[in-house]
Amino acid sequence: MQRVFNIMLAALFILLSLSTIIISAAEVTCIKDNYCRCTLSDNSYYFDLEPMLKGVAPPFFKLNGANVTYFYDPCRSFSMTGTLSECTNAALCSEKLDDIYQNLGIHDTSEFRYTPDGASVKLKLLYHNGMSGADQINATVWLTCRTGGISSLELKSSTPTYYLFELFSPFACQKAVPIPPSQLTAGGVLCIMFVVLVTVYFGGGFIYLFCFKYESGLKAVPHHEFWSSLPGLTKDGFLFLISCGGSKRMQQSGPEYDQI
Numbered sequence: 001m002q003r004v005f006n007i008m009l010a011a012l013f014i015l016l017s018l019s020t021i022i023i024s025a026a027e028v029t030c031i032k033d034n035y036c037r038c039t040l041s042d043n044s045y046y047f048d049l050e051p052m053l054k055g056v057a058p059p060f061f062k063l064n065g066a067n068v069t070y071f072y073d074p075c076r077s078f079s080m081t082g083t084l085s086e087c088t089n090a091a092l093c094s095e096k097l098d099d100i101y102q103n104l105g106i107h108d109t110s111e112f113r114y115t116p117d118g119a120s121v122k123l124k125l126l127y128h129n130g131m132s133g134a135d136q137i138n139a140t141v142w143l144t145c146r147t148g149g150i151s152s153l154e155l156k157s158s159t160p161t162y163y164l165f166e167l168f169s170p171f172a173c174q175k176a177v178p179i180p181p182s183q184l185t186a187g188g189v190l191c192i193m194f195v196v197l198v199t200v201y202f203g204g205g206f207i208y209l210f211c212f213k214y215e216s217g218l219k220a221v222p223h224h225e226f227w228s229s230l231p232g233l234t235k236d237g238f239l240f241l242i243s244c245g246g247s248k249r250m251q252q253s254g255p256e257y258d259q260i
Helices: 002-024 186-211 224-228 230-242 248-260
Strands: 030-034 037-040 045-048 061-065 068-072 077-080 084-088 092-096 101-103 112-116 121-128 137-145 153-160 163-169
Touching: 002 112, 030 153, 037 092, 037 112, 061 121, 068 084, 068 153, 068 163, 084 163, 092 163, 101 121
Parallel strands: 084 101, 137 163
Antiparallel strands: 030 037, 037 045, 061 068, 068 092, 077 084, 092 101, 112 121, 121 137, 153 163
8 A cells, every 4th residue: 555655656746747847848928018018928038119219209110112101110009191091090001102091900909929939039019900801901020139220120021911021120139027136036936945845854854863763874864765766666656647547567566465
């Protein structure tokens, strides 16, 4: 019975280890703080385009294309009115030469998508014009870090229902989230608690066994039999997990226990 308990304990140890690995390997996303700022879900870096707009009225970008002009402001909504149409509360807007405006995206639909790409980092903003069905227009703006120079906007491709832009700017670079020196993260608190518990367990257990039970050597280590058999128990625990509790080794141990 004790062996079965130890095997189940080892299985629990394996599950906890796997859950830790899975949590640490979880996909990092960029959580939207406002229209033009997001913070990574692991709270390590953030992106903020708002300082780029200081002192400039919306829309910030004006991009001249072939027979069309594009307007974009990553942080503020703007409206433009023509003779036959208008852009209302827009983030992205196009104007044709015949003074026809078309809304390509509004801020209320914006969504950050973060994709680590080797040494570089890709962040993009997704928009649509607030319509549905055949009237919906989608737009994507890649935010690319440019360490020097001015901010600029380029049109990469376009169709009647989809537009792809790329924004180059020093303000598109990731910045480290400042952490006050006196503030501990949740992970730091857990690490401290773990170290304290391990120290109390082994240190206190050793002192008790050595001073009051007069044990020495390995016998002075708390639960030394369990720790010395942990590799074998880990193997049995793994077999227990993959066989849903029906490993042959455990099945064979039942009759032997009954015989005893």
